[in-house]
Amino acid sequence: MTIDELQLADGNYTVEVTMEGGSGRATIESPTALSVEDGQAVAQITWSSNHYDYMIVGGEKYLPVSTDEHSVFEIPVAVFDEGMDVIGDTTAMSTPHEIEYTLNFSSASLQAAGE
Numbered sequence: 001m002t003i004d005e006l007q008l009a010d011g012n013y014t015v016e017v018t019m020e021g022g023s024g025r026a027t028i029e030s031p032t033a034l035s036v037e038d039g040q041a042v043a044q045i046t047w048s049s050n051h052y053d054y055m056i057v058g059g060e061k062y063l064p065v066s067t068d069e070h071s072v073f074e075i076p077v078a079v080f081d082e083g084m085d086v087i088g089d090t091t092a093m094s095t096p097h098e099i100e101y102t103l104n105f106s107s108a109s110l111q112a113a114g115e
Contacts, residue, residue, distance in 0.1 A: 001080045001107050003041045008110070010037050016109035017043065020083075021101035026052075026090070029070075031109065034077065041077040043105065046070050051092035057084075080107040 014031040029046040036042075044065075045055070052071035055062045058078065066072040078084065083102040090097055 001082070002078065003036065003039060003080075006080060006107055006110070008036045008041070011035070012113035014109075014111050014113055015043065015080075016106040017045075018104045018106075019101050020104075022088070022099045026088070026099075028103075031111075033113070034105075034110070042074050043077045045073045045075055045103075047072070047088070049090070049092060051090050052088050053091050053096070054089045056087040056089075056098070077105055080105045080110075 013034040013036065015034045017028060017030045017032050019028050027048040032046065033044040034041055047070050050067045050069060050071050052064065055073050055075060057075045062073050062075050064071045064073050075086070081104070083104055086101050086103055087098045088101055090099060
């Protein structure tokens with residue numbers, strides 16, 4: 001399901017997100033913040049570690065907006081209710097590794113922020 005099909009108004013939301021792939025040691029926070037502006041959805045992905053130095057989504061490289069306690073990224077969300085392939089680069093190992101993950105954003109869990 002796309003953002004157009006959901007007909008979301010501009011604003012801030014929360015959405016449940018699940019993740020598959022990787023070693024299973026890293027996790028992401030769920031629900032996560034989702035903002036919609038001009039028909040574009042952007043999710044705030046917060047990793048359980050601060051060792052992620054970039055993500056690749058749809059062929060585009062995204063740098064973290066914070067690496068204090070956790071690596072936090074703002075990435076576009078093109079689809080809901082189906083897998084979205086992303087890559088996270090972790091520096092927690094002896095050399096950096098790009099790890100493939102699949103994120104799934106649940107449209108049924110969408111709520112306006114503050115509700």
